Amino acid sequence: MPNAKQWLDLTRDNGMSLGLTNTHAMIERLNLDFSNMKVIHVAGSNGKGTACSLMAASLTLSGVSNLMYTSPHVSRIEERFRVNSVPISRQLFDSILEEIHETAQGKDGLRSIVLTFFETTFLIAALCANRTNVEVMIVETGLGGRLDATRCIPADICLLTSISCEHTDILGDTLEQITAEKAAIARPNKPIVVRDMADEGFTKSVLFECKNAGDESIGEEKSPAIPYFVSIPGDKNIKDEAEILVKKLFQIMGLSVQYLEQAKDEVRWPARMQLIEKESNLFLLDAAHNPSGLLRVIPELIEKIKTLSPVVDGKQIWTLIFGTSPQKELDEMLSYVSQLCDKIQPTKIYLTKPLGGRYPGIETQLLAQYEWPIENILQFENAEKVLQSLYQNSFSSNGLIVSLGSLYLQGNFLKHLGLDSDEELSILPKQ
Known part of the structure; x- marks a missing residue:
């Protein structure tokens, strides 16, 4: 029987699984509760990590406790989970991994649940947010949105950053198809801030997904999401763009934007310029x-x-x-x-x-x-x-x-x- 770390390495052999069933089952088994925190869910092709890091840095400077989950990691796995802008300790990581490993094995007559590496890391983030009692959890999608493991938890607001044709073998051949998969993170009756791509097909896809928001397979009811399209001037770089989007999102959430400019100046997103x-x-x-x-x-x-x-x-x-x-x-x-x-x-x-x-x-x-x-x-x-x-x-x-x-x-x-x-x-x- 492999130990928890060996088991995590073995999950890489399970490849990629687009679907919510196993992650949703694990969230229920772990009795995870997100009602005492605000959850921000971010999807897009480019600029996701920059937007997430800007949000986390601004919240940290504001004194609002937060957990940011991003992927992949640049240097070591603990980077995927930053509490108040700092990677979690190896000790905390090991402790949470052990609990997820035991839960996935199944006991008291429960079946074992086969998880992918990404599903496992997302569950580590979700359990870590519960353990550390953060006020805000920032979640970056892995691939797409509709069938991404991160879609399994409730979100108070979503952010859709710049979209381009990527992963066409999985998400679809056109901008409209790819947009639809990513915009499907929209939650019923919740706002979603959208980086306007000034493309008719893109807009149509976003509006369709917002109108049909809600995934009944994870217990959501169908009800429209509330889109906020944000235009970005052509001369803005990725960090400028992230600031504009995050400012709009914070204003909708009622979060302070007082430290946003300082966060933009000070934030260090490893391996990004x-x-x-x-x-x-x-x-x-x-x-x-x-x-x-x-x-x-x-x-x-x-x-x-x-x-x-x-x-x-x-x-x-x-x-x-x-x-x-x-x-x-x-x-x-x-x-x-x-x-x-x-x-x-x-x-x-x-x-x-x-x-x-x-x-x-x-x-x-x-x-x-x-x-x-x-x-x-x-x-x-x-x-x-x-x-x-x-x-x-x-x-x-x-x-x-x-x-x-x-x-x-x-x-x-x-x-x-x-x-x-x-x-x-x-x-x-x-x-």
Whole structure:
């Protein structure tokens, strides 16, 4: 019989399961109660994590106790569960995991319940929120919304961030289909703040899901949700956009927005446009991992490269590191990386392989076959080997080191840069 941690690792073998049955059954077995807290449920393609972290940071600064559940983790699993902006302790994690493990095994004549890794981590978050008696729980969906495990708990308000065509093999081939799956987080008689995509099909899908809100399979009654569409000016970056959406959501909830601006200035979302100085080198890590996400951060990346990279003989010096997990949109992703390189040509490009993801990273030999804009292409099997190579060079040779392509790759770098402690992974600096 495996222990709780071994069992958690084994749940990875159960793959992905879109459906609410097992998670709902576990919530009932654990007797979880969310009536004494406010629950905010967030779905979308891009900007979910930024919005969640901004909410958590603002609530923390306001003195409102909160738990934020996001996925995946960058460096270690406790990051998925932040209480008052700090990852929970390993001791608390182990204790909660043990209870979920025992409950899933079944006893007193109850059947055992087979859980996926994601379902298990979400249940850890739900039980942790109950144990710590937080006032607000912020929940980020894993994939989609309608059949995501996070849909199993009641929510007081929902947020739908920017939508793009992603996971088309699972969520549907069109923006309308994908929107419908994500907008299905809308709860009966509850508000949902929607990032307006200014697209007729998108709006139609959102309104249909709001009109038909409620999932009877988990005990909800059918009744319309209340949509609030929010337009975002085209010149806003992801953080600006998150601030606009969160401000609207807080106002609807009656929560203070007093610390929202401070939270925006101070929030540190690991591996999202994260600047790091180490060993006389300057790193910029960003975890944009799909084409639409990368396209949105390119203007900010260009600005960072212009302002932070050294100039030698009239040329800006910067190094690109790229590695990614398998994805259907790889060609599109690489075309956007090329766009970045065309704007300001890198001095050298390191291709590497992220470790620790659900699927093995793409082999560097395959990435090297792509038509890169320069000839100086180096291949290393992992982040640690990349760092060993970079440390042999000076700052004037490496310039600004920009790492892109995978959340897991950025997690690998944070680990080997020694930046994976609780304090480093907190989304707020020590107050």
